[in-house]
Amino acid sequence: MKVAIVGGGVVGMACAYELVRAGAEVVVLDRGRIGHGASLGNTGWVCPSFTYPLPGPGIVAEGLRAAFSSDGALAIRPSLDPGYLRWLWAFRRNCNSSTWLRGLAAFVELGRPTTDLLDGYRAAGVEFELHSAGLLLVALDPKKLGAYTGIFRDLVTLGFEGGLEEVSGDRARELEPMLSAGTSGGVLAQIDRWVEPLSLAQGLAAWVAGHGVEVREGVEVRAIRGGLVETNGGPLEVDATVIAAGFHSQELMRGLGVRVRMAPARGYSVTYAQNGAATPSRALYLADARVGVSTFDEGVRVAGVFELGAHNLAVEERRLDAMLRTIDPFFAGWRASVAPRESTWAGLRPLTSDGLPLIGRAPRDPKVFIATGHGML
Ligand SMILES: Cc1cc2nc3c(=O)[nH]c(=O)nc-3n(C[C@H](O)[C@H](O)[C@H](O)COP(=O)(O)OP(=O)(O)OC[C@H]3O[C@@H](n4cnc5c(N)ncnc54)[C@H](O)[C@@H]3O)c2cc1C
Known part of the structure; x- marks a missing residue:
């Protein structure tokens, strides 16, 4: 199964890690650089005691x-x-x-x-x-x-x-x-x-790249329809797509039936x-x-x-x-x-308006999955 992940922040890279371990063929597309979005300058807390809406x-x-x-x-x-x-x-x-x-x-x-x-x-x-x-x-x-x-x-x-x-x-x-x-x-x-957040995103990127994942920087995704991912470098055909583009996921989620903004x-x-x-x-x-x-x-x-x-x-x-x-x-x-x-x-x-992340399949497109809305991980 070929899966495209849109977004190489900590969420996209964690998805890539799990998917490659599950045996998928994965490509990560980021319009900027891996780990340079919201995942860059935060405090890196991984704190089950202190995550609340x-x-x-x-x-x-x-x-x-x-x-x-x-x-x-x-x-x-x-x-x-x-x-x-x-x-x-x-x-x-x-x-x-x-x-x-x-x-x-x-x-x-x-x-x-x-x-x-x-x-x-x-x-x-x-x-x-x-x-x-x-x-x-x-x-x-x-x-x-x-x-x-x-x-x-x-x-x-x-x-x-x-x-x-x-x-x-x-x-x-x-x-x-x-x-x-x-x-x-x-x-x-x-x-x-706590982790140094850039080191985690880049560490995961290096690990998945070493396990056959193609990690492409500077590739912007413009639209996703079924198994077709439209990018600034042309279309890409995949079996499934994960939208993990942080706040900008919202632009890509239009038309997918996700009601939470x-x-x-x-x-x-x-x-x-x-x-x-x-x-x-x-x-x-x-x-x-x-x-x-x-x-x-x-x-x-x-x-x-x-x-x-x-x-x-x-x-x-x-x-x-x-x-x-x-x-x-x-x-x-x-x-x-x-x-x-x-x-x-x-x-x-x-x-998100209730403070909880959005994780799951898009209601109107069975080939698209969403992993975003992490105000805090
Ligand atoms: C000041 C501050 C402190 C924080 N402290 C913590 C903390 O201590 N612990 C914690 O858990 N969380 C913390 N957070 C929240 C944390 O930063 C986010 O939960 C996390 O970084 C979200 O990761 P992400 O991968 O979803 O998004 P991002 O890191 O933003 O990654 C999204 C990626 O998608 C790419 N992208 C966007 N649109 C497209 C497109 N169309 N095509 C291709 N690529 C695209 C971007 O280039 C980016 O690299 C903090 C946030 C802030 C602002």
Whole structure:
């Protein structure tokens, strides 16, 4: 069976890995470079304990408050685009506790095999940068901490078995001495891991290429009809196609009967070079600021912000600066807002109106499969 995969981000490459192991003949088509979409500059968390649907009670009000200011980790951009307005309407309807809990239950199930899958990549010889020291969520304001401990309790009720430990501010500082005296407490999730995201996409690409997969960069897919894939280099005949083109999957899904829409949720990251100074040994989530921090072999990356409806990859400096200022109080001797930056990055998370990924066969074309909508993996 010949399968075309559209998109060489982490999702497309993970599909290629599974398909080649199942015996398919696979070709991966990416209009840019492997791993250079949303999979490039993120924090790389692979965290079954910390993946939950974005739409939840209070989110719309928070997003609208930040729409016209440069502050705020979550902002809903105004637009008259009818597709975006329909998405916003559906998103708003999903912001209630029962839909949110249903989504969380789905994430618990999706996350169950995750760490075994990563171990499986390693065992099979995929080369990538993996860190396994766990995730520490910390808060300055005890009320913010309370909101997250509530989520963690729901996770446990729903069958999450990863082990979560509530820690005091003192214990959090013992675990991560960089944290400031203002830390009120936290939660340690030992099961969580992080990868250097480009290394994972490229590692999978190298592995599948070594197992006979054709990985083609610079090939744009323009339309998919049955077994025919139209590209900028001409048509390609296949038995099946997987659309894994991140946010841009939406353009290719037209006419396939997929009713769920996606909106882009732009986020930013800043990477700081390793300069010999102390760095966090775990992945850190700074709850009050909604910012994640990952230490990689080559640097430290901080990432955050959800700008719903921002379609381009421009870095809005004022919002980025505001994000960095909100994290300064979390650290004793380090100020992210003034430390020299090695690089800044913006990426578009593909976000569905219920926050869950779209995985499965297209309703109107049995030869087309969809794997997208991962606002978070
Ligand atoms: C600031 C930020 C932090 C994040 N942190 C995390 C995190 O810690 N953990 C986590 O799990 N997730 C995180 N995410 C989300 C994560 O980035 C996405 O879930 C993930 O990258 C989606 O991967 P993908 O393969 O679906 O999309 P992409 O990586 O965007 O890949 C899609 C690919 O498709 C190609 N493409 C698009 N259209 C076409 C076409 N027509 N023809 C051919 N090719 C096409 C693109 O060139 C691209 O390479 C974060 C996102 C952001 C913005």
